[in-house]
Amino acid sequence: MKTKFWENKTIVITGTSSGIGEALLHEFLPLNCTVFAIDRSPKEHPKNQAKVVSLLCDISKEEDVERVSTEILKQTSTVDFLFNNAGITTHGRFDQMEISVFKKTFDINFFGAVHLTRLLIEAVKKAKGTLFVTSTVSGLYGIPGRSAYSSSKAALHAVFESIRIELSEYGVRSIIFCPPYTRTALRTSGLDAKGQRLNEEQAKGKIKTPQEVAKEMIKACENPSSRLVTFDKSGYFVKWMRLFAPALLEKILFKKLYHDFH
Template sequence: MQTDLWKGKTIVITGGSSGIGEALLESLSQVPCKLINLSRSEPELVRKISKKKEKRPAEIFHIQADLSSEKEINKAVAKLAKLTDGIDVLFNNAGITAHSRFDQTQIEAFRRAFDVNFFGPVFLTMRLLPFLKKNKGAVMVTSTVSGLYGIPARSAYSSSKSALHAVMESARIELSEEGLRFIIFCPPYTKTNLRSNGIDGDGQKLEEPHYSGKSKTPQEVAEKMIRSIEDPNSRLVVMDKSGLFVQWMRNISPSFLEKVLYKKLYKDFH
């Protein structure tokens, strides 16, 4: 991390109570800056600081909000406006996964995935635009490699994330003249609670074990996200070969990509 670039900045993180967002909060808390977290539950770090069990150079605030609700986003923005009038970085990171075959997915599961992964970050970004414009800020969305192509057994998850890509791209082109930046970040599998917090095709709690293959730690992902904000040329960021493979193969040979996905994820949809 280039600490000097983050000193004195105002940074908003969504989903800092767990996984990748929690790792982001932890890393950035080491810098003297203002950190504002939005999630339903309070991050452990915030609890420890308020009980004086931890001390950090950053000022950290938690605003409780269910980001699938416009009403709650409006309330959260009103609270945030009491803490700052400018935002340098908005990490739209909160999200849920959804696993099921397309032909076994209820429309409610699509709605839930879109409420959290699409409408939440889109509406929050809209409401925070005046704050971002004031500081010529950067917006990063935590998407996924599954947002780069429709992945089997992930139609609701993939589509809710890839729809977000298009919004970020449109906004990037339009608002570049006001100095704003929009970055799409696609982590590969990461060791977090994503699956235990996910939904199945009926919109019910996902009953699946954690992914047991090769995966990144939330800390590795958070560090790369921070470095991607520091790089003025970041647009669409993937972290490893799995992301690069999907990103390039979708244009070079989609039929080959589909064969690979069919074979690799066969068990997920059978």
């Protein structure tokens, strides 16, 4: 980490109560910076050098997002980094999926991030700041058994690409970050096709730790040319196969993930 790069910065992170967001917050704790940590339920964060302002917000509720943005803007007029990280996963076949579950997934993963960004955008412009979305490799192609999750993240790509172009003349950057499977609570906190809480085991094989992912997020911010960021085999594979061999990619996904949607 280039510590000087982060000194005196104002950082907003959603979803710091666990997993990737919590690991990211911990990277900033030893630094001289201010972090607005947005959580759905109260969470005691460790104390260190950074000033941490804890704010409660269910990102899917418009009134909560409005309240926390007002609170942030009362305390600062500039936001250097806005990490739209909070999210849930949703697993289930499209032909069994309740539409309310689809909508809930979008309310959290898509509208939550878009609304918060919209309300803080002037402060980001003022700072020539960076917008960051924690997407996923599953946002790079419609993954079987993940139609709601994949689409809620893919839709974010379009929004943050538009913003990147529109606000490039203000010096605002936009990074879409696609981590692979990571060992977090995502598979227990997510929803199934009927809206019940998922209680799935972690993905098999070698999966990333939230700390590894947080370090890659920081590297992506420090690199001025970051746009759509993938950083492991699965990410590179899906990113390039969708362009050059989509039919083969679909065959591989069908076979590899068959049990996930049957």
